[in-house]
Amino acid sequence: MSVKFVETLPEGLWQAFVDSHPQGNIFHTPAMQAVFARTRGCEPLLRAAVADDGRLLALLTAVGVRLAGGPLARLTSRAVAYGGVLCADGEEGQEALAVLLREHNRRSRHRFLFTELRHRSDATALQATLAACGYEHEQELNFLIDLARPVEAVWEGLNRTARKNVRRAERDGLVVQEVSTEEDLATFYALLRQVYADAQVPLADASLFRAAFELLRPSGLARFLLARSPQGVAGARVVLLYKGVIFDWYAGADRRLRDSRPNDFLVWHTLQWGAAHGYHTFDFGGAGHPDVPYGVRDFKAKFGGRLVNYGRERCVHAPRLFRLSEAGYNLLRRFL
16 A cells, blocks of 8 residues: 655544544644644644555654744754654554655755654654654653542642642642733743743743634633732743643743742642543653753652653754754853
8 A cells, every 4th residue: 555745634634643543642733733833933844644545644743943043044943743753553554654754854854953753652662663764762751640540649649848839839828820811821921931031941932822822722722820929920831731631831930939839839730630620641741861960850750750761753854054053052051
């Protein structure tokens, strides 16, 4: 049976494939691609392999991301598949995945420095095919928290420090407010922007959050949260919701109010809410490379999740430019 590479799909076929695939996640969905289509600096990339009888056999939903414009555009462009790749079971699916990736690589050679596949589940079964298509495996940790148990058991899973911090937040008068207005959304983004600026890390354009607020939130695919204290907005968090999984997407806390522990407070609220509303997993979104110290990993470890190492794959399309880009980025970080 022949396999055809395509860049468009009937939405019903696309959605059904993701819904039925055991490893399908929110980043594979048409809704999420629609969000990226409305985001400044992002280019949604739909890549698929279809059998001649019309069956969808492999799917890559990546996003072309450019961190700078003008002469630096080529040096800062990459394609990121935030949910990894999907393919049908068996040899047929693996062959279709190879067709898809090789054509994607060919089309990306003069557009992106690299393509990165960020797995949200165990992709061991795909690694031979990925390696044959030029994708090198890198370690990447994550924490997954089991929500398919009583709320009391989820609470007991938190370590002593996390429980203490949640109680501290409650004593300080923190309450959770769901973002529901344009004014709230502006407050939400302003806090994230300040947090990322303090950390000297780029933040996605406001259009990403507006698109998610307008497209995902009404369908129950996202929750935008604020932690308010008597002194003002202390923290912000947005999570994505799909197929029983809560994905921790973006978060931040006002450093002037960090003593009230808004980050711990919002994580606990989300775990509590998820367990009470039928979700089975909280995906903490990543915890870095195991050999590199990472304060965020220490924070996430407090909540009692299962540590996994699904890793990620990267294919460098322009090796010389990639090395130049890395050197420039490291120099900039040292200067800053």
